[in-house]
Amino acid sequence: MKTLLLSKDDVRQLISMSEVIGAVEDAYKAFNSDQVIQPGYIGIDLPDPRGEIDFKVGYCKAGELISMKASSGGFVDNPTAYGVPSGMASIILFDGRSGALICVMDGSLILGLRTGASGAVSVKALARKNASTVASIGTGNQARMQIRAVSEIINIEEIYAWDSNPEAVLQYQADIQAEFGIPVTVSRSKKDAVTRADILITTTRGKGSLVEADWVRPGTHIVAIGTDQRGKQELDPEIFRNAKVVVDSMMQCTEKGETWHPIDREIIAKEDIHGEIGEILLGQKPGRESDDEITIFDSTGMAIQDNTTAGRIYRNAVANGVGTFFSFFGE
Amino acid sequence: MKTLLLSKDDVRQLISMSEVIGAVEDAYKAFNSDQVIQPGYIGIDLPDPRGEIDFKVGYCKAGELISMKASSGGFVDNPTAYGVPSGMASIILFDGRSGALICVMDGSLILGLRTGASGAVSVKALARKNASTVASIGTGNQARMQIRAVSEIINIEEIYAWDSNPEAVLQYQADIQAEFGIPVTVSRSKKDAVTRADILITTTRGKGSLVEADWVRPGTHIVAIGTDQRGKQELDPEIFRNAKVVVDSMMQCTEKGETWHPIDREIIAKEDIHGEIGEILLGQKPGRESDDEITIFDSTGMAIQDNTTAGRIYRNAVANGVGTFFSFFGE
Incomplete structure (x- = not known):
């Protein structure tokens, strides 16, 4: 019995974004087909200036793999003290x-x-067929990953980018234009970006000001990435009032996702949530039903996405x- | 940054039982000194004939190590279908x-x-100084491990062994005599073994009949190993009525250890438990106070024992x- 070891460089060469999108679709479908066991996670919080290590376990029947991801974050002294990043991650796989x-x-x-792939899967399921412009609120690593993934699904003609850090947005503009050849307009305001977009992607980590409800045009698809725990927020909860709300996990999103805010404020009830994205992918519920709908995909991230993605990497x-x-x- | 890989053969040569005993003492002391974070475990249960995989995480401040142990058990078809044991385990360590x-x-x-080491630590803390005979109720792998560990602490002059399986006890007798040179008497009954022992060690996995209260002599130290979940039991709960009860973890033992039974039957209350073994090792509470006391150590096993043991192996x-x-x- 032998165990396969894969370095970061191995992983990089073993999987394409289009395969990750497939793996994440598999994960969402499995989650809504009784194929998944995904217990709550375990976390160890260390004293400042250190951060935390989280352990997330998932089992997917289809691939017969049990995955455990250990991910650290917030070890702010790491780069100077130990020459390693402030967060790292490892995944181990067991044969089910x-x-x-x-x-x-x-x-x-x-x-x-x-x-990144989760946003792309939601674009496939929920964005207008002719969507071609993206507002990128937040311009860090995940904002780039979203463009990389979404451009596998649609032809992005223009990106309107905004960030609280003006230098970051210029770097994003240069990088995206160089890597993908997609023109990036640096918006003067968040509103300016949002009002021009067919697809709005928020990746700000949810500690700043909100996207306001009256900026969002009919027909917009919103990919809400940055809120995965209490205390984070990116969207005016009023946006949810008349939108079609789709979540990755009903339990997670209503407890700690962007969707928690409008529920807490009683703008919507849990029953107003349209469904989980896996239900749409499986054809159990409709996706977008008109060009005027505002659709929101709230992504909190699930262990089973790591499971199916790591499974593809392993098999490759x-x-x-x-x-x-x-x-x-x-x- | 490099990760050290240690095979089973490496592990075997890297640690002696006396070091494991030291590591388990460290674990118990750390647990009672606010040095430990040890969240609940995550388990994945698979359909029959497969078993489960459990993930246990622990952090020990003294060694600055975070450990994650993944252990499987109950995959009964493994030996024939895949040529591997029905249970396996891996430990990964992170620098805290x-x-x-x-x-x-x-x-x-x-x-x-x-x-095994946990029993030995309890013998050191709780058995009579002149204890020299052991009753081994249960004669499987853990029964042998207990002898290996306890014989690091005291000079065992005679072992009285009993098992529900007569062949197993004969094999145990042969193996123990060959490996340790300790004479083993195969007892005709459980009572016969128990009444002769200074130290009673139960490792039956807790699915059979019980050790009865009136068999236990004054001055006996009992090491209760086999009960680590509800539904298992090895001791007549009446034994607890007048005994000094010491546990590894108050929370675990009162919820799923041998100690749960007398509490459930209202033979003792939680307040009657003398303490956690770490408190005795730290000198916060007395150990044995007379030669007539019956002492019980209820061991359910803690992640932090894996942490300190794996830490010693890693450093070695x-x-x-x-x-x-x-x-x-x-x-």
């Missing part, structure tokens, strides 16, 4: 048939990739002979 | 200062070792240049 440890891989690319590695085998247990 | 993944090791030896490996380094993340 035997419980055997079959793979240990670096996980630092996977969170970004699968979160085995198929292509990439990686290093190690025998932890006998021969 | 940076969150970096520093070690992945086979964990299949550690549960047995650290559970680094010190002795054992193991294989792999770079998951950059150079």
Whole structure:
């Protein structure tokens, strides 16, 4: 029995964004087909200036894999003190048939990739067919990942970008134009960006000012990425009043996603949520039903997305002979 | 940044039972000194004939290590279908200062070792100084491990062994006499073994008949190993009525240890429990106070024992240049 070891460089070469999008679709569908066991996560919080390590476990029946992702974040002294990033991640995979440890891989690319892919899956299911402009509120790493993923689904003609940090948005403009050849307009205000967009993507980590309700045009699809815990918020909760609200996980989004805010303010009730994205992908519920609807996809992120993404990477590695085998247990 | 990989063979050569006993003492003391974060565990239960995989996380401030143990059990078809045991385990270690993944090791030896050591630590703290005979109720792998550990603490002159399976007890007798040179008497009844013992060790997994209260002599120290979840039981709860009861974790033992039974039957109250073993090791509470006391140590097992044991193994490996380094993340 041997365990496959995959470094960050191995992982990078083993998966394309289009495959991650497929893996995330698989995850959402499995989640709504009784194929998934996904218990709550365990976290260890360390004293400042250190951060936390979270452990998330998932089992997907279709792939017969059990995944455990350990991800750290907020170790702010790491770059200077130890020459490593402030957050790192590892994923280990067990064969669901035997419980055997079959793979240990670096996980630092996977969170970004699968979160980007979640926006793209929602665009496929919920955006207008002719959507071609994107407002990017927030211009960090995940904002770029969203463009990388969404441009696999639609032809983005223009991006309107806004960030609270003017230098960050200029760097984003230069990078996106160079990497994807998509023209990026640096918007003077958040409103300016939002009013021009067919698709609004928020990746600000939810600690700043909100996107206001009357900026959002009919027909807009909103990808709400930045809120995955209490205390974060990116959208005026009034936006939810007449929108079609789709979540990745009903439980997570109503407890700690963007959707928690309008429920807390009693702008919508849980029953007003249209459904989970897996239900739409499985054809159990309709996606967009008119060109005028405002659709919102609230993504909090699920362990099962890591599971299916890491599973594709593992299978690609085995198929292509990439990686290093190690025998932890006998021969 | 490199990660150390340790195989089962590496682990075997890297730690002695006396060091595991030291590590388990460290764990118990740390647990009672606000040095430990040890959240509840996550489990994935798979359909029959498969078993479960459990994930247990612990942080120990003294060693600045975060440990995650994944252990599987109950995959009964494994030996025939896949040529691997029905249960396996892996331990991964993170540096608490940076969150970096520093070690992945086979964990299949550690549960047995650290559970054996827990009995030995309790013998040191609670058995009579002149204790020299052991009743071994249950004669499987953990029964042997207990002997291996306890014989580091006292000179065992005679073992009285009983098992519901007569072949198992004969094999145990042969193995123990060969490995340790300790004479083993195969007892005709459980009572016969118990009435002769200074130290009574129960490792039956708690699905059979009970050790009865009037068999237990004054001065006996009882090591109750086999009950770590509801539905298991090894001791007549009446034994607890006048005994000094010491637990590894108050929370675990009163919820799912041997101690749950007398509490449930209202034979004792939680307040009657003398304390946690770490409190005794730290000198915060007395251990045995007379030669006539019956003492009970209820061991349910804690993640922090894996943490300190794996930590010793890791440090020994680094010190002795054992193991294989792999770079998951950059150079």
